[in-house]
Amino acid sequence: MNVASILHQKGRAVTTVSPSATLLEVATKLAAKRIGAVVVVETGGRLGGIISERDIIRALATNGHDCLSRPVSEVMTRDVVICQEADTLDELMAMMTARRFRHLPVVTDDSLVGIISIGDVVKHHVAEVEMEATAMREYITHS
Numbered sequence: 209m210n211v212a213s214i215l216h217q218k219g220r221a222v223t224t225v226s227p228s229a230t231l232l233e234v235a236t237k238l239a240a241k242r243i244g245a246v247v248v249v250e251t252g253g254r255l256g257g258i259i260s261e262r263d264i265i266r267a268l269a270t271n272g273h274d275c276l277s278r279p280v281s282e283v284m285t286r287d288v289v290i291c292q293e294a295d296t297l298d299e300l301m302a303m304m305t306a307r308r309f310r311h312l313p314v315v316t317d318d319s320l321v322g323i324i325s326i327g328d329v330v331k332h333h334v335a336e337v338e339m340e341a342t343a344m345r346e347y348i349t350h351s
């Protein structure tokens with residue numbers, strides 16, 4: 209299982225915001241779409257950063273609710289780790305575990321073509337483990 213096949217099942221839509229969107233706008237979008245992070249895209253389509261619910265919680269805890277009117281650009285993570293369509297499920301799990309984040313934008317030829325969350329990774333990992341267990345049970349039953 210690789211990123212391309214996960215995207216084939218879940219689709220390639222990515223929720224994005226501009227760097228000037230406010231934290232309140234981002235929080236509203238995260239709640240409406242029931243997601244944990246949005247990708248920040250600059251004018252011209254360049255990947256500018258990523259902002260997750262954790263960044264908003266941290267900003268609230270540090271600066272109070274006044275921060276909700278501040279722009280995303282002040283809070284987002286600029287150094288975004290991305291993945292590619294050929295990356296495997298195991299590689300994604302290793303990246304997310306080592307770096308302690310739950311979202312990986314997918315980039316092909318400098319274009320944003322999808323996003324993989326830890327929910328996607330767990331779902332497909334469980335499916336793989338279940339398939340292996342079924343195959344093992346069948347092997348034992350018929351041998």
Ligand code: AMP
Binds near residue numbers: 245313
């Ligand atoms: P998350 O676990 O995805 O909610 O994110 C935890 C922290 O890691 C937040 O500060 C995010 O901005 C940051 N983060 C999330 N995904 C990435 C990524 N792909 N590359 C770099 N930083 C990230």
